[in-house]
Amino acid sequence: MKEEFIISAYSENHIGLLNRITIIFTRRKVNIESLTVSESALSGISKFTIVVREERSRVENIVKQIEKQVDVLKAYFHTNEEMIFQEIALYKVPTQALMESDQIERMVRKHNARILEITKDYTVIEKTGHKEETQELFEGLNKFGVLQFIRSGRVAITRSANERLSEFLAERDALLASIEMKSN
Amino acid sequence: MTAPSKEFMEMKQKAMQITGAEAVIRSLLEEGVETIFGYPGGAIMPVYDALYDFDKQVRHILTRHEQGAVHAAQGYARVTGDVGVCFATSGPGATNLITGIADAMIDSTPLVCITGQVASPLLGTDAFQESDVVGISMPVTKWNYQITTPEEIPTAIAQAFYIARSGRPGPVVLDLTKDAQFGKVDFTYKRCEKIRSYVPEYPLDKESLKSAADLINSAKKPFLLFGQGVVLSGAERELQEFIEKAGIPAAGTLLGLSALDSEHELNTGMLGMHGNYGPNIKTNECDVLIAVGMRFDDRVTGDVKRYARQAKVIHLEIDPSEINKIIKADVAVLGDAKKSLRMLTRLVKKQEHTDWVNEFHQAADIENEKVIQKDLFPVKPGLTMGEVVRMSSELTNNQSVVVADVGQNQMAAARYSKFSKTRSHISSGGLGTMGFGLPAAIGAKIGAPDREVVAFVGDGGLQMTIQELGTIAQENLPVKLVVLNNHFLGMVRQWQQLFFERRYSFTEMVNPDFVKIAEGFGIPGKQVTTREELKVAMKEMIDNPGPFLLDVLVEKEDNIFPMVPTGASVSDILLSAEE
Ligand SMILES: Cc1ncc(C[n+]2csc(CCOP(=O)(O)OP(=O)(O)O)c2C)c(N)n1
Ligand SMILES: [Mg+2]
Numbered sequence: 030m031k032e033e034f035i036i037s038a039y040s041e042n043h044i045g046l047l048n049r050i051t052i053i054f055t056r057r058k059v060n061i062e063s064l065t066v067s068e069s070a071l072s073g074i075s076k077f078t079i080v081v082r083e084e085r086s087r088v089e090n091i092v093k094q095i096e097k098q099v100d101v102l103k104a105y106f107h108t109n110e111e112m113i114f115q116e117i118a119l120y121k122v123p124t125q126a127l128m129e130s131d132q133i134e135r136m137v138r139k140h141n142a143r144i145l146e147i148t149k150d151y152t153v154i155e156k157t158g159h160k161e162e163t164q165e166l167f168e169g170l171n172k173f174g175v176l177q178f179i180r181s182g183r184v185a186i187t188r189s190a191n192e193r194l195s196e197f198l199a200e201r202d203a204l205l206a207s208i209e210m211k212s213n
Numbered sequence: 214m215t216a217p218s219k220e221f222m223e224m225k226q227k228a229m230q231i232t233g234a235e236a237v238i239r240s241l242l243e244e245g246v247e248t249i250f251g252y253p254g255g256a257i258m259p260v261y262d263a264l265y266d267f268d269k270q271v272r273h274i275l276t277r278h279e280q281g282a283v284h285a286a287q288g289y290a291r292v293t294g295d296v297g298v299c300f301a302t303s304g305p306g307a308t309n310l311i312t313g314i315a316d317a318m319i320d321s322t323p324l325v326c327i328t329g330q331v332a333s334p335l336l337g338t339d340a341f342q343e344s345d346v347v348g349i350s351m352p353v354t355k356w357n358y359q360i361t362t363p364e365e366i367p368t369a370i371a372q373a374f375y376i377a378r379s380g381r382p383g384p385v386v387l388d389l390t391k392d393a394q395f396g397k398v399d400f401t402y403k404r405c406e407k408i409r410s411y412v413p414e415y416p417l418d419k420e421s422l423k424s425a426a427d428l429i430n431s432a433k434k435p436f437l438l439f440g441q442g443v444v445l446s447g448a449e450r451e452l453q454e455f456i457e458k459a460g461i462p463a464a465g466t467l468l469g470l471s472a473l474d475s476e477h478e479l480n481t482g483m484l485g486m487h488g489n490y491g492p493n494i495k496t497n498e499c500d501v502l503i504a505v506g507m508r509f510d511d512r513v514t515g516d517v518k519r520y521a522r523q524a525k526v527i528h529l530e531i532d533p534s535e536i537n538k539i540i541k542a543d544v545a546v547l548g549d550a551k552k553s554l555r556m557l558t559r560l561v562k563k564q565e566h567t568d569w570v571n572e573f574h575q576a577a578d579i580e581n582e583k584v585i586q587k588d589l590f591p592v593k594p595g596l597t598m599g600e601v602v603r604m605s606s607e608l609t610n611n612q613s614v615v616v617a618d619v620g621q622n623q624m625a626a627a628r629y630s631k632f633s634k635t636r637s638h639i640s641s642g643g644l645g646t647m648g649f650g651l652p653a654a655i656g657a658k659i660g661a662p663d664r665e666v667v668a669f670v671g672d673g674g675l676q677m678t679i680q681e682l683g684t685i686a687q688e689n690l691p692v693k694l695v696v697l698n699n700h701f702l703g704m705v706r707q708w709q710q711l712f713f714e715r716r717y718s719f720t721e722m723v724n725p726d727f728v729k730i731a732e733g734f735g736i737p738g739k740q741v742t743t744r745e746e747l748k749v750a751m752k753e754m755i756d757n758p759g760p761f762l763l764d765v766l767v768e769k770e771d772n773i774f775p776m777v778p779t780g781a782s783v784s785d786i787l788l789s790a791e792e
Contacts, residue, residue, distance in 0.1 A: 041410050045347055045357075052352050093534035099356045099376055102410045198409065205407045207416050 038104040065182035114185035118163035126173035233363030234259035240370035250282040254302025257329030259394035277680035281652040283313025288656025304342030315353040319643030323382035355383030363396035375405035380413030426560035436499035441468035442506015448551035464492035471632035491576030497784040509539035519782035595768035598625035613665040618650030618674035620704035648677030731762040738762035
């Protein structure tokens with residue numbers, strides 16, 4: 030059964046690594062629903078957050094393939110329930126519509142959205158939330174004609190105490206020191 | 214004495230600087246490289262120019278095609294266990310390497326390929342002979358990297374070698390821009406010892422080893438499969454000690470074959486589609502299946518849904534991504550095969566499974582009667598591939614390095630060669646690359662100059678890289694080339710016969726006179742069609758101090774059996790077409 034999974038990977042910030050990771054999905058004909066890459070809490074280490082709808086066993090396999098990449102430190106996967114996640118959406122509506130009734134303002138309040146910029150031609154509204162929530166607001170606003178709409182990839186954080194990335198690096202050092210490699 | 218002037222110091226500093234191109238060569242020397250296989254061109258000319266001054270320290274083999282260079286580097290790596298090195302220019306030079314790199318990737322062969330690239334300001338401009346080598350090679354390399362400054366060269370090369378040879382080995386591509394080759398650098402070299410984002414192997418987990426030993430100790434019908442991982446980790450002796458102590462019959466994958474002496478009493482032969490009868494049927498009868506350094510390729514497993522369902526599976530493997538990829542392991546032991554096997558041998562009880570081992574012997578008798586006798590002692594006058602291969606094995610006392618191309622010739626070489634030494638069987642497994650054999654034999658001979666290297670190639674595969682006869686001639690390499698010539702793309706024809714109602718669509722070939730071609734290259738050769746001629750000619754080939762091409766006209770429409778047809782279970786293995 031296909032389910033939605035959130036894959037997280039920590040990696041060195043190297044050119045081309047994004048490509049190395051995405052081809053793992055392409056090769057297996059797995060669609061990436063959303064993808065976010067940015068610097069993690071530690072400088073020089075990037076964090077990938079990738080959302081897919083797939084069977085668990087396939088995701089397990091993909092995550093191992095990601096972790097196998099030389100420049101990837103660690104990769105995990107989680108179900109949606111196991112993580113707290115958000116997406117951000119921006120909506121551009123005609124300012125005219127905002128002036129003509131208070132419906133847009135009410136919608137903004139009800140959805141906990143906020144207004145970022147108002148010009149005489151357009152108004153930009155921002156909302157963070159799950160996809161259903163940003164979508165619902167889109168449908169509401171679109172009654173007044175949304176001029177532009179953009180939704181970000183997902184960012185997600187686990188429910189466990191903290192990221193422990195620095196501890197992870199210390200553990201990794203110990204692990205690497207513990208393996209006596211065959212002499213070449 | 215007055216202190217040296219500032220100008221003098223600066224001059225001295227400059228003098229210690231070398232070009233990036235020279236830094237490449239010096240870095241390779243630091244890694245112990247003795248042989249480079251390659252082909253020059255515009256974008257890698259500075260490196261070739263630097264190489265000109267190092268002909269005492271390093272041997273460069275000029276192949277006739279970059280594909281030849283990379284397969285030769287693979288052959289070299291497979292026979293020595295060292296990293297194979299090749300050079301190519303940008304654009305077409307680099308793209309010509311790709312087949313070999315893909316082959317090395319799937320067969321875990323350590324390679325460092327250095328490709329020239331246009332100068333960095335030209336990157337992305339569709340400059341002459343620019344191609345996106347990092348992009349193209351990404352799916353088929355363990356790691357790749359583009360070097361655009363001379364300063365990066367030593368570190369990148371150190372990392373490349375470390376990555377290529379450590380853990381599960383694989384190919385690495387370094388794409389080197391021309392300006393990085395021309396630029397100057399203060400050269401210091403430090404070998405790479407670790408990379409924080411990369412865990413080449415995991416330390417042994419005592420718990421899983423203990424669970425594995427428990428399963429093995431209580432097994433009645435244990436069966437061990439050994440793959441190339443055993444060779445790559447140098448665990449041949451550990452493998453033998455383990456099976457001897459625990460009394461476990463064993464069988465090899467195509468790439469694992471020479472890890473265990475063919476004559477060892479517990480060696481039951483080869484696994485897979487054209488493997489031996491016993492190992493295939495017993496896979497579905499054993500109670501504990503121990504897989505060591507192998508990846509359950511579909512040519513080994515047949516239908517996975519009907520593969521070893523009755524058995525508990527123990528998987529000893531260095532690469533975590535192989536665990537549970539195809540066959541779910543009841544016990545997975547991550548780590549280097551040598552260390553795992555050594556530990557496991559300590560934990561298992563001394564046992565014998567005489568009746569169980571006898572079952573393999575009985576299966577071998579059946580195969581012997583139904584297949585092997587017919588191949589080795591045919592009643593028909595036409596020569597079989599099997600008898601040719603076996604004769605070569607016997608004439609070289611099972612000591613030769615056997616290189617094979619792809620197709621029926623490959624399966625005959627694997628089935629009928631006997632091995633008494635490890636790293637003696639070099640064949641393109643995962644990719645099945647026709648054209649691999651001849652250039653791989655070149656690399657093997659250079660890597661093992663004191664061993665007899667016999668390459669079995671098909672008439673089809675030979676013509677894919679036949680130009681490498683030029684390399685053999687130029688280097689005067691005593692490679693023995695046996696063409697198993699059936700005037701067909703034999704393996705495809707076999708499938709057409711068995712599964713496509715003998716519709717021989719584009720598999721018959723009109724061949725040139727291979728002996729004449731060899732002669733044109735200055736390589737002696739003979740063509741044989743009869744049993745009497747064969748023995749004489751093969752002796753002549755072996756005794757000849759230089760290279761030799763033996764064109765053996767074999768039965769045109771023979772088939773390789775046994776066979777597990779695609780989609781069938783290993784236990785449904787066929788012994789003949791009539792079944
Ligand atoms: C590069 C490449 N192209 C096509 C194939 C498919 N293929 C597998 S075996 C084979 C026939 C090989 O013919 P030949 O070299 O004469 O060997 P034979 O089987 O006759 O011994 C072909 C075409 C392949 N393995 N590699
Ligand atoms: Mg043929």
